[in-house]
Amino acid sequence: MKSMKALYFPELHKIELRQVEKPALKDENDVIVKITLTTICGSDLHIIHGAIPSKPGFVLGHEYVGVIEEVGSAVKNFQKGDRVIGPPVPFCGKCDSCHAGDYAHCNAGIHGSSCHLWGTHAEYMRVPNAEACLVHVPDELSDEDVIFTADILSTGYSAVMQAKVKPLDTVVIFGAGPVGLSALAAAKLYSPREIILVGRKDKFRLNVGKKIGATDIIVSSEEDVISTIKKLTNGRGADVAIDAVGVEPTIQQAVRCVGINGRVSVVGISGANVTLPLGEVFFNNISIDMGLGDIGHVKYLMNLIKEKFIDLSPLITHRMRLDEIEEAFKLFENRNEDVLKILVKP
Numbered sequence: 155m156k157s158m159k160a161l162y163f164p165e166l167h168k169i170e171l172r173q174v175e176k177p178a179l180k181d182e183n184d185v186i187v188k189i190t191l192t193t194i195c196g197s198d199l200h201i202i203h204g205a206i207p208s209k210p211g212f213v214l215g216h217e218y219v220g221v222i223e224e225v226g227s228a229v230k231n232f233q234k235g236d237r238v239i240g241p242p243v244p245f246c247g248k249c250d251s252c253h254a255g256d257y258a259h260c261n262a263g264i265h266g267s268s269c270h271l272w273g274t275h276a277e278y279m280r281v282p283n284a285e286a287c288l289v290h291v292p293d294e295l296s297d298e299d300v301i302f303t304a305d306i307l308s309t310g311y312s313a314v315m316q317a318k319v320k321p322l323d324t325v326v327i328f329g330a331g332p333v334g335l336s337a338l339a340a341a342k343l344y345s346p347r348e349i350i351l352v353g354r355k356d357k358f359r360l361n362v363g364k365k366i367g368a369t370d371i372i373v374s375s376e377e378d379v380i381s382t383i384k385k386l387t388n389g390r391g392a393d394v395a396i397d398a399v400g401v402e403p404t405i406q407q408a409v410r411c412v413g414i415n416g417r418v419s420v421v422g423i424s425g426a427n428v429t430l431p432l433g434e435v436f437f438n439n440i441s442i443d444m445g446l447g448d449i450g451h452v453k454y455l456m457n458l459i460k461e462k463f464i465d466l467s468p469l470i471t472h473r474m475r476l477d478e479i480e481e482a483f484k485l486f487e488n489r490n491e492d493v494l495k496i497l498v499k500p
Contacts, residue, residue: 159500160213160276161479166204171480174213177272177280182228185284187220187238191297192274192498194479194486195305196331197423201267205425208267215274216242216265217305219297229284237291239456240281241304241449244271247286257287258446275479277500289452295460298497302336302466303455309421309447310336310398311455314344316443317394317419321345324387326411327368328352329398329422330359332469332495335366337396337421339464342367346394350386352379352407358492362468374407383411391416400424406431412440420444472496 156176163169177186198214200206222236232238245252245260252260262283266273273279281288291300310333319325323346327334330353341349351368353360360371372382383392391413397405400422408418409430418440435442458464471494474482482496 158277159476160272161215161476161483163202163210163212163214165210167202169202169214169480169483171477174276176278179224179226180280181282182226183283183285184226185222185229185232185238185281185288186224187218187240187279187281188223189218189220189274189276189279189500190237191219191301192500193217193301194275194482194496194498196333198266198275198483199487200423200425206267206423209269212266212269213272213274213276213279214266215276216267217301218265218274218279219291219301220279223278226284231285232288232290237293237297238288239291239300239304239452240288241308241452242266243449244281244283244287245449246283252286255448255450257449262287275476275498277476289456292456292460295456298467298470299459300456301497302332302469302495303459304449304452305447306332306336307340307455307464307466308449308451309333310338311340311451312447313337313396313398313419313421314340315448316421316445317396317417319344319346319394322347323393324348324350325394325396326350326352326383326392326408327363327396327398328404328408330356330363330371331398333421334396334398335359335363335469335494336466337398338363338366338368339466341394341396343458343463348386350383350392352404356489359494362494365468366466379407380410387413393417394419396421398422402426402428409435409440409442413438415439416441418442421447469495470497474498476500 245257351363395408
């Protein structure tokens with residue numbers, strides 16, 4: 155049995171770097187990818203602590219860039235040595251959801267969330283449905299250039315698309331974490347009048363938002379969010395609000411900060427029921443969209459990066475080795491120092 159290093163999830167609230175069996179091809183549509191770069195996501199913490207229900211006993215992780223090492227017999231468009239990136243959901247391209255363009259709801263599963271489909275925090279991984287879900291990485295782009303495209307950038311871009319951001323809009327983004335900052339970078343593509351970034355207390359993250367393109371920042375622990383937004387918009391309210399947090403207070407603020415005919419997009423994962431001021435929503439003709447990000451835009455987003463329209467490099471705060479991944483998780487969760495995204499290289 156060939157083995158490899160990987161971050162294993164043996165039980166709730168526990169992770170450990172250990173030797174596990176190296177993956178092998180199971181289907182003719184599979185490939186084996188040697189991971190060259192991965193990163194830690196907030197969803198990994200949700201899994202570890204049970205906020206996203208799962209049965210422990212698998213390798214974590216779902217964001218990656220890698221090089222193909224082995225190819226199934228039915229795979230024609232990829233070969234050994236190709237640099238590739240893939241989405242968290244290795245969608246099949248054949249089911250009803252995929253035919254509708256709703257790749258996130260393909261029944262293929264999610265990397266690093268079950269025993270069925272191990273993840274990216276490892277030296278190697280098996281990717282099913284390779285022909286449908288994998289994308290070649292252009293030679294002129296580095297692993298660091300593209301690492302965020304298939305997950306957090308796709309999610310942030312989806313939020314902007316759902317909200318139909320237009321030129322001269324005022325956009326408010328709740329949450330200065332990786333998804334909120336990705337939405338900020340995506341919103342800039344549509345030439346809004348202003349982008350207001352709202353965060354609770356982490357001024358480091360808010361300042362990164364300023365670097366990416368926020369015109370104003372609001373520290374919600376120090377200011378009245380709604381009145382500040384009304385003041386910044388001369389009383390009319392915002393045109394668009396994007397919630398990248400997923401908790402009741404920020405979702406309610408997102409609904410209340412927009413003006414008549416405002417558009418609200420919710421991409422923060424909510425683990426509980428939320429009360430909304432439906433009277434205000436109804437009488438102000440507010441539209442609300444929510445749901446999983448569209449993971450079908452990876453090629454397009456990589457092209458935007460190549461053409462210098464998007465740069466998420468300010469999100470990279472740490473670079474660590476796979477041997478240090480347990481320490482990296484502690485740093486990411488406890489935030490004892492300024493941290494946004496930690497890149498992990500096997």
